Every structure is written in C-alpha cells, then in structure tokens.
Amino acid sequence: MSTEIKAPVFPESVAEGTVATWHKQPGEACERDELIVDIETDKVVLEVVAPDDGVIESIAKNEGDTVESGEVVGTFKPGAAGEASAKSSGDEGDSKGDDQASESAPEESGPKAPTDGEPILSPAARKLADENEVDPAAVHGTGKGGRVTKEDVQKHIDQKGSAPAVSGPSKPAADAPVAPVQPGERPEKRVPMTRLRASIAKRLVSAQQDAAMLTTFNEVNMKPVMELRKQYKDSFQDRHGVKLGFMSFFAKAATEALKRFPAVNASIDGSDMVYHGYQDVGVAVSTDRGLVVPVLRDVDGMGLADIEKGIIDYGQRAQQGKLGIEEMTGGTFTITNGGIFGSLISTPILNPPQTAILGMHKIQERPMAVNGQVEILPMMYLALSYDHRMIDGKEAVQFLVAIKEMVEDPARILLDV
Incomplete structure (x- = not known):
C-alpha cells in the first residue's frame, strides 16, 4: 500500500518552501531514513527521508515547485523492490514476486551470503558504485555481515581522488566541459534566485x-x-x-x-x-x-x-x-x-x-x-x-x-x- 511523501511542517515564521532537489526518482529503491528530497525555505534546507525500505512510486511536485507546510510532494511504496534493488539481487526474473517476500523477510533480518564471491551491496551503494564506475569487490564493507554501504563506496571514491558523485539523477550538463566563448559571442545564463538568497536580499x-x-x-x-x-x-x-x-x-x-x-x-x-x-x-x-x-x-x-x-x-x-x-x-x-x-x-x-x-x-x-x-x-x-x-x-x-x-x-x- 502506498504512503504519501509530505513536506515537513514548517515553523510559524516560514510560510512556504520550494522543492530544491529530488535525490530519488520514480522506480528507484530507497532504504529506511535515506534522503529522498530537499525542501528549501527562506532560512534553511529541510530534508525528507524515506519512511521505510521501498521505492519511490510517483512525484507530485517537481524541482522548483512551491510547496506549503505538510503538502504532499510524492508517493512511496514500502517494501517494493525498485530497479536498484532488483539489480543487486541479480534475479530480475523473480523481481515481480519480491514485494510480498520483502515484507515478510526484510533485508535487515540478515544479509544473504554471496553465491559467487561478489560482495553484498545496499541499493544506494550499488547505484553510487555504478554511477562512478567503482568495482564493488574493491570496496571494504563495514555493514552487517560485510555488507557494503553507500558510505563505504563514497569513502572509496574519496580515497581514490575521484570526483564526488552527484546525489540523485545524473547531471551530464553540469559535468560537461564548458564550450569556449567564440569572438563576438555574448553568452548569458539566467538562473532563478533561490528562496534563501531572495530572503537575504529582502x-x-x-x-x-x-x-x-x-x-x-x-x-x-x-x-x-x-x-x-x-x-x-x-x-x-x-x-x-x-x-x-x-x-x-x-x-x-x-x-x-x-x-x-x-x-x-x-x-x-x-x-x-x-x-x-x-x-x-x-x-x-x-x-x-x-x-x-x-x-x-x-x-x-x-x-x-x-x-x-x-x-x-x-x-x-x-x-x-x-x-x-x-x-x-x-x-x-x-x-x-x-x-x-x-x-x-x-x-x-x-x-x-x-x-x-x-x-x-x-x-x-x-x-x-x-x-x-x-x-x-x-x-x-x-x-x-x-x-x-x-x-x-x-x-x-x-x-x-x-x-x-x-x-x-x-x-x-x-x-x-
């Protein structure tokens, strides 16, 4: 059964906020307490985390949309297996029948032993490793039973001197080299003022x-x-x-x-x-x-x-x-x-x-x-x-x-x- 993802209850001094960043997209698996969306107010950025293990089902408020205190920004399906978790299990053929099995036997009850010597990765760790082309076998797992966590992968990336991964969906435009300005060109870039900076200006x-x-x-x-x-x-x-x-x-x-x-x-x-x-x-x-x-x-x-x-x-x-x-x-x-x-x-x-x-x-x-x-x-x-x-x-x-x-x-x- 789906549950609503709501914006935090704002203090009395804050009237509304703006969806700053979705760190998860529909179909992506989440672990309990994993960051899924940032809500920016005129004072601080508030974090909304996953209420349980599951998957983002839909997004009601896109990045840049205005939200009020406690307003629904999306839906979440507890216990569902997303794309990342299906990939980490290595059994896509049984992914459709995993919903009920995950509810009765969640992953926290004990990690499964690897069958081919490959380390066990959490969905978030698997996604981060894939984004940064990290070999899971090279990462030292500190989780229960040697499980590799997202923090383990990030630490491995930092030690190698790799560029830090961007949370949420990849942003190739931001990582692409900036094209040199040709003689005679007068480029401009228009960026909306953030709610925090607008409040500072006021x-x-x-x-x-x-x-x-x-x-x-x-x-x-x-x-x-x-x-x-x-x-x-x-x-x-x-x-x-x-x-x-x-x-x-x-x-x-x-x-x-x-x-x-x-x-x-x-x-x-x-x-x-x-x-x-x-x-x-x-x-x-x-x-x-x-x-x-x-x-x-x-x-x-x-x-x-x-x-x-x-x-x-x-x-x-x-x-x-x-x-x-x-x-x-x-x-x-x-x-x-x-x-x-x-x-x-x-x-x-x-x-x-x-x-x-x-x-x-x-x-x-x-x-x-x-x-x-x-x-x-x-x-x-x-x-x-x-x-x-x-x-x-x-x-x-x-x-x-x-x-x-x-x-x-x-x-x-x-x-x-």
Missing part, C-alpha cells in the same frame, strides 16, 4: 531602508594575539582537539564589551527597545546557497575551545544545508569576517532586529609609529555598523575601542578590565 534592503545605519572604524594590532596563539596552539589543539583561531578572541572580547554597553546588545521591536541580559553572538557563514548566520548561545559562559568547536560545527553543517531554523534565530549581536576572502575594509549591513554588527578584515602588515619609532605590525581594520536610533556615536566608538583594547591585551578579557 532583509538587507529592509535593513538599509528602516535603520539609521552608521559605521565607525578602528584598527587593532594583532601581534599579541598572534604570539599567544603561536605559543599555545599545539597544546591547545592537543587538549581540546580543535585549532585556536582568531574568531574566538573577538567573540569573547565582543561579549565583554556587550556587557559594558547594553545598547549595542539590544534590539528594536516596533517602538520598544529590548535590552538583552545575555549575549547570543551570530557568526556569518558563506555558503553556496547564500549567507547564513548561525548563533552561538550564551557566549559569556563559553571558553575559547567551545567557541571554536561551535564555529567549526556550524560552518560544516551550513555547507551541507543542515542547520536548523532555531540555530539561526534569536541572536543579539553578529560578527562577520570578510578578511578570510581578502577584504581589507568594508561596511557590514545590520542583521535586523539587532542594532549592531562587527566586521573583521584581513590582517595586513603596515608601518606603525610605536613610542616614536616605526615598527612593522600585523594590523586589522575593524568596522562597527550600528543603528543610530538606538546607539549614540559615543557608545559605538567606545564599544569598538573596548574590543580593540581587549584584543591587543588578551589578559583584559580574563581580568575584566
């Missing part, structure tokens, strides 16, 4: 129209932090299992400064000013789908290692589109680092309803006057964009100076001076 324009945005600048000598990092980076990594970066220093310095200047940690709600007694710092992350800002909660109670681990985890999951909506809402302050792309200076745009955002930039060696002498120091420009309706210029400048002083003398963070 919020950025709104921020500039609705806020009295102003930016103040300063510069910070990174030499003390760089020397501290060089001295302790090995022992820090050995103890915490993560590298010591610069972002954690700025997050801690910003948190201490936010406690001293509450207006910078506030937000505007209509005609009300909301002062937050906690510091939830958002960290801007660039992805292929657009810019997202996951939030580190209660940074005041986090150590440098906790901050670094949180940033790495968010960065990895952001690239995979696996961040939850709750992880990208509710921040009180944002830090963005354009320096990783080489930006020397910029004016970051506010992330509403927050009233301030800190911009970090490239570390550049420059000649600086120190005690009447010229020294070459690693300097970074800092930019603080703020909402002048909420924050006065004096507070904004003093806030940025406080961050500068704490980064140039990290002991201030520990001593709260």
Whole structure:
C-alpha cells in the first residue's frame, strides 16, 4: 500500500518552501531514513527521508515547485523492490514476486551470503558504485555481515581522488566541459534566485531602508594575539582537539564589551527597545546557497575551545544545508569576517532586529609609529555598523575601542578590565 511523501511542517515564521532537489526518482529503491528530497525555505534546507525500505512510486511536485507546510510532494511504496534493488539481487526474473517476500523477510533480518564471491551491496551503494564506475569487490564493507554501504563506496571514491558523485539523477550538463566563448559571442545564463538568497536580499534592503545605519572604524594590532596563539596552539589543539583561531578572541572580547554597553546588545521591536541580559553572538557563514548566520548561545559562559568547536560545527553543517531554523534565530549581536576572502575594509549591513554588527578584515602588515619609532605590525581594520536610533556615536566608538583594547591585551578579557 502506498504512503504519501509530505513536506515537513514548517515553523510559524516560514510560510512556504520550494522543492530544491529530488535525490530519488520514480522506480528507484530507497532504504529506511535515506534522503529522498530537499525542501528549501527562506532560512534553511529541510530534508525528507524515506519512511521505510521501498521505492519511490510517483512525484507530485517537481524541482522548483512551491510547496506549503505538510503538502504532499510524492508517493512511496514500502517494501517494493525498485530497479536498484532488483539489480543487486541479480534475479530480475523473480523481481515481480519480491514485494510480498520483502515484507515478510526484510533485508535487515540478515544479509544473504554471496553465491559467487561478489560482495553484498545496499541499493544506494550499488547505484553510487555504478554511477562512478567503482568495482564493488574493491570496496571494504563495514555493514552487517560485510555488507557494503553507500558510505563505504563514497569513502572509496574519496580515497581514490575521484570526483564526488552527484546525489540523485545524473547531471551530464553540469559535468560537461564548458564550450569556449567564440569572438563576438555574448553568452548569458539566467538562473532563478533561490528562496534563501531572495530572503537575504529582502532583509538587507529592509535593513538599509528602516535603520539609521552608521559605521565607525578602528584598527587593532594583532601581534599579541598572534604570539599567544603561536605559543599555545599545539597544546591547545592537543587538549581540546580543535585549532585556536582568531574568531574566538573577538567573540569573547565582543561579549565583554556587550556587557559594558547594553545598547549595542539590544534590539528594536516596533517602538520598544529590548535590552538583552545575555549575549547570543551570530557568526556569518558563506555558503553556496547564500549567507547564513548561525548563533552561538550564551557566549559569556563559553571558553575559547567551545567557541571554536561551535564555529567549526556550524560552518560544516551550513555547507551541507543542515542547520536548523532555531540555530539561526534569536541572536543579539553578529560578527562577520570578510578578511578570510581578502577584504581589507568594508561596511557590514545590520542583521535586523539587532542594532549592531562587527566586521573583521584581513590582517595586513603596515608601518606603525610605536613610542616614536616605526615598527612593522600585523594590523586589522575593524568596522562597527550600528543603528543610530538606538546607539549614540559615543557608545559605538567606545564599544569598538573596548574590543580593540581587549584584543591587543588578551589578559583584559580574563581580568575584566
């Protein structure tokens, strides 16, 4: 009996979504909890997985179609044998009578022993191996009874240095070499804006129209932090299992400064000013789908290692589109680092309803006057964009100076001076 494949129930802040990618097509076999379709909203990409072992029967919503919360996007037939599973069984003649047999004796009850020395592959693993021309006998199986899983095949591909397989149907157009542009040609390519990028564009324009945005600048000598990092980076990594970066220093310095200047940690709600007694710092992350800002909660109670681990985890999951909506809402302050792309200076745009955002930039060696002498120091420009309706210029400048002083003398963070 067929079951409906439904879009996830969206949060109240999300009205609708778009079918981004079908990873399985009608007739393809699926394993329980295997990803079958991505639904993209204006904030995150939600994954829909197979409810059981079976086959995709039909697709009701194609890629690019708009879907509402809980709407049916396709149908799924549990226990049915698809093309991939029939191929892996090696017995196409009996494939029509396998439906009832698979229901009474599913594959999880114990893998069948190979009859000719060929390893047992799951349907997903078989499909991935076929797409990448991988010899199943060369793959080491880590599943039950030596069964080769999709992850085993992908690991084998990565170790060989092969190009990663594209999930779902093959896309030869994307893999084909781009034809050289001939003299006189003026090629164009029109691509629909993703829902996430459209939402980002709307919020950025709104921020500039609705806020009295102003930016103040300063510069910070990174030499003390760089020397501290060089001295302790090995022992820090050995103890915490993560590298010591610069972002954690700025997050801690910003948190201490936010406690001293509450207006910078506030937000505007209509005609009300909301002062937050906690510091939830958002960290801007660039992805292929657009810019997202996951939030580190209660940074005041986090150590440098906790901050670094949180940033790495968010960065990895952001690239995979696996961040939850709750992880990208509710921040009180944002830090963005354009320096990783080489930006020397910029004016970051506010992330509403927050009233301030800190911009970090490239570390550049420059000649600086120190005690009447010229020294070459690693300097970074800092930019603080703020909402002048909420924050006065004096507070904004003093806030940025406080961050500068704490980064140039990290002991201030520990001593709260």
